[in-house]
Amino acid sequence: MYSFVAKRLAVAIPTLLILIVFSFILMFAAPGGPFTGERPPPAAVLANIEARYGLDQPYWKQMWDYVFNVVVHFDFGPSFQYRDRTVNDVISQGFPVTLTYGAWSALVAVVVGVSLGIAAALKQNSWLDYLAVGVTIGAQALPNFVMAPVLVLVFTLWLGWLPGGGWNGGQWDHVILPVIALSTSYMASIARITRSSMLETMNSNFIRTALAKGLPMRRVIWKHALKPTLLPVISYLGPAVVGMITGSVVVDVFFSTGGIGQFFVNSAFNRDYAVIMGITILVGALTILFNLLVDVLYAWIDPKIRY
Amino acid sequence: MINNEDVTRLQDAVQLSEVRGRSLWQDARVRFFRNKAAVAGLVVLILITCFALFGGFIAQYEPDFVDFTLMGANAYQGVPSVETGHYFGTDIDGRDLFARTVQGTKISLLVGIVGSLVAVIVGTLYGATAGYIGGRTDGIMMRTVDILMSIPFMFVLILMLVIFGRSILMLFIGIGLISWLNMARIARGQTLTIKNKEFVEAAIATGVSPFVIILRHIVPNLLGIVIVYATLLVPEMIIFESFISYLGLGVQEPNTSLGALINAGASQMTNGTLWMLFFPLTFFLITLFAFFFVGDGLRDALDPKDR
Numbered sequence: 001m002y003s004f005v006a007k008r009l010a011v012a013i014p015t016l017l018i019l020i021v022f023s024f025i026l027m028f029a030a031p032g033g034p035f036t037g038e039r040p041p042p043a044a045v046l047a048n049i050e051a052r053y054g055l056d057q058p059y060w061k062q063m064w065d066y067v068f069n070v071v072v073h074f075d076f077g078p079s080f081q082y083r084d085r086t087v088n089d090v091i092s093q094g095f096p097v098t099l100t101y102g103a104w105s106a107l108v109a110v111v112v113g114v115s116l117g118i119a120a121a122l123k124q125n126s127w128l129d130y131l132a133v134g135v136t137i138g139a140q141a142l143p144n145f146v147m148a149p150v151l152v153l154v155f156t157l158w159l160g161w162l163p164g165g166g167w168n169g170g171q172w173d174h175v176i177l178p179v180i181a182l183s184t185s186y187m188a189s190i191a192r193i194t195r196s197s198m199l200e201t202m203n204s205n206f207i208r209t210a211l212a213k214g215l216p217m218r219r220v221i222w223k224h225a226l227k228p229t230l231l232p233v234i235s236y237l238g239p240a241v242v243g244m245i246t247g248s249v250v251v252d253v254f255f256s257t258g259g260i261g262q263f264f265v266n267s268a269f270n271r272d273y274a275v276i277m278g279i280t281i282l283v284g285a286l287t288i289l290f291n292l293l294v295d296v297l298y299a300w301i302d303p304k305i306r307y
Numbered sequence: 308m309i310n311n312e313d314v315t316r317l318q319d320a321v322q323l324s325e326v327r328g329r330s331l332w333q334d335a336r337v338r339f340f341r342n343k344a345a346v347a348g349l350v351v352l353i354l355i356t357c358f359a360l361f362g363g364f365i366a367q368y369e370p371d372f373v374d375f376t377l378m379g380a381n382a383y384q385g386v387p388s389v390e391t392g393h394y395f396g397t398d399i400d401g402r403d404l405f406a407r408t409v410q411g412t413k414i415s416l417l418v419g420i421v422g423s424l425v426a427v428i429v430g431t432l433y434g435a436t437a438g439y440i441g442g443r444t445d446g447i448m449m450r451t452v453d454i455l456m457s458i459p460f461m462f463v464l465i466l467m468l469v470i471f472g473r474s475i476l477m478l479f480i481g482i483g484l485i486s487w488l489n490m491a492r493i494a495r496g497q498t499l500t501i502k503n504k505e506f507v508e509a510a511i512a513t514g515v516s517p518f519v520i521i522l523r524h525i526v527p528n529l530l531g532i533v534i535v536y537a538t539l540l541v542p543e544m545i546i547f548e549s550f551i552s553y554l555g556l557g558v559q560e561p562n563t564s565l566g567a568l569i570n571a572g573a574s575q576m577t578n579g580t581l582w583m584l585f586f587p588l589t590f591f592l593i594t595l596f597a598f599f600f601v602g603d604g605l606r607d608a609l610d611p612k613d614r
Contacts, residue, residue, distance in 0.1 A: 011450070011453070011454070012457075014454075015454045015457055015458070018454065019458055019463075022463070023463065023466060026466060026467060026470055027470065141542070141592070141595050141596060141599055142592075143546045143549070143550065145549065145550060145553045145566070145569065145570070145573075146569065146588060146591070146592070148573070149569070149572070149573035149576060149584060149588075150588075152573075152576065153576055153581075153584070157576060157577065242459055245459060246459060246461040246462070246550075249461070249554065250550065250553065250554070253554060254573070264462070264465070265465075265554050265555075265556070267469075268465050268466075268468070268469045268554075268556055269555075271469055273469070273470070276462075276465070276466050276469060277466065279462065280459070280462040280463060280466055283459045283462050284458055284459055284462070287457060287458070287459050288457055291457050
């Protein structure tokens with residue numbers, strides 16, 4: 001097990017470094033610096049500003065300093081647009097928000113998706129099954145930037161039940177719509193995967209044996225069927241979480257929740273490379289870390305995996 | 308004695324009972340056209356393509372023509388109507404939404420098709436090469452794909468759009484960069500099973516060079532599965548582009564795409580100009596579902612194992 005984790009880490013860490021170096025090279029390739037706007041400042045002022053941000057150093061030195069600071073001190077440097085703030089300030093302000101509704105979305109997607117999938121599989125070809133299959137096919141194709149406006153249209157403008165934006169310190173009514181918008185399509189995919197996996201499991205010999213020796217249905221499902229059913233769901237969690245992280249950008253922008261996605265898009269319009277790079281690297285690190293966790297979880301549950 | 312009549316009758320009988328062989332492709336076509344959802348999807352796709360190509364001739368206005376009398380007054384004067392020639396109404400700037408929906412559909416379809424063409428060409432060749440050569444090369448090539456897949460590409464692409472300027476070309480490059488990854492995996496997996504077949508052995512024995520074997524013997528046998536995934540990739544690419552355009556980072560004015568139109572409609576919801584959301588959204592969803600249905604139909608037709 002330890003050697004497996006070590007082996008996966010041996011891939012994960014270089015991946016992250018490649019991402020950092022790649023984003024940095026992209027930044028050097030940019031025509032014009034972050035301070036050469038429509039009206040570039042006088043040369044002397046520009047030189048001063050560049051010295052302040054370390055942009056007068058040779059490229060390799062800049063890159064080394066950046067990577068060193070990120071890896072050792074967790075420091076993404078100063079923002080280029082918000083003069084009095086660092087990238088770390090921006091992230092520590094926005095990240096908790098994104099993490100809050102992101103975690104809720106993941107939880108909702110997994111719990112509802114798995115329950116729906118299992119229920120549909122156990123009652124195969126009943127109305128519940130048809131309903132579940134119908135809903136999941138429809139919901140799977142709905143990207144979150146379609147879900148978000150439709151939800152606001154129905155629940156805010158027509159019904160007036162829930163606020164259509166803002167965060168308000170994470171009050172429950174402000175969290176509901178972002179969570180639904182972000183989790184629905186993944187919930188649908190998880191339900192579909194669980195259903196087909198559960199159907200396959202319930203038809204296998206060891207379940208027939210368990211039922212034949214007189215175990216109650218509930219015990220068979222919980223003790224015997226659940227674990228093999230969940231394997232494909234777990235392997236889907238990796239891409240699902242990557243999708244949710246990406247989707248959080250839309251949710252942040254549409255609902256004005258103040259998460260990192262909003263800062264990300266704002267910085268994209270302001271050409272604030274420092275913030276964009278910081279967030280890209282943070283998200284990359286999260287993605288890679290999560291994929292690692294999923295792999296380890298998978299290997300831990302499935303004894304057939306060699307490591 | 309054999310008389311002539313008997314002979315001709317015999318010949319007729321032989322001709323009648325001769326089984327006309329059906330190729331894999333004919334078989335697939337029969338299976339595809341038996342699938343009602345897939346055929347409906349195909350018809351809708353043809354209609355949408357016609358709409359995108361020839362809708363401009365029906366439109367009464369140019370997509371970038373601004374009617375200043377309607378600017379800001381579209382909520383009551385820019386209502387969809389046949390009389391004014393604004394079939395889908397106008398947007399907040401007084402532009403004809405019908406013409407813009409035509410243009411948006413055109414761009415979205417173009418993005419989807421270019422993305423999946425890149426995937427087909429690059430992904431298939433990459434995967435087939437990795438699978439055919441095998442060993443170390445295969446390991447390195449597929450490791451690279453793994454690494455690239457674990458990077459949150461949406462963020463990197465936005466970083467690139469910020470650095471090199473927002474343009475359709477940049478969007479195409481970005482989409483081309485990621486679309487081939489999954490295809491490469493699929494093509495490699497198929498190649499592994501094909502490369503041990505007798506006809507490949509025969510080609511090797513007669514001294515055909517590896518490159519020619521890949522092009523002439525491996526790739527044609529991959530086509531079925533490649534077509535299926537290319538079709539399913541188109542809606543993914545459309546969603547991808549719409550996501551970026553929705554954030555305002557993709558296709559730039561005066562050009563537009565369905566994602567950008569949905570964004571414009573969503574931001575005007577409180578104005579009561581719901582047609583600005585309704586028409587682009589409808590076209591977007593219809594296009595997506597049509598591609599999904601056609602893709603599913605093709606999968607059932609060409610890849611019967613994977614049902």
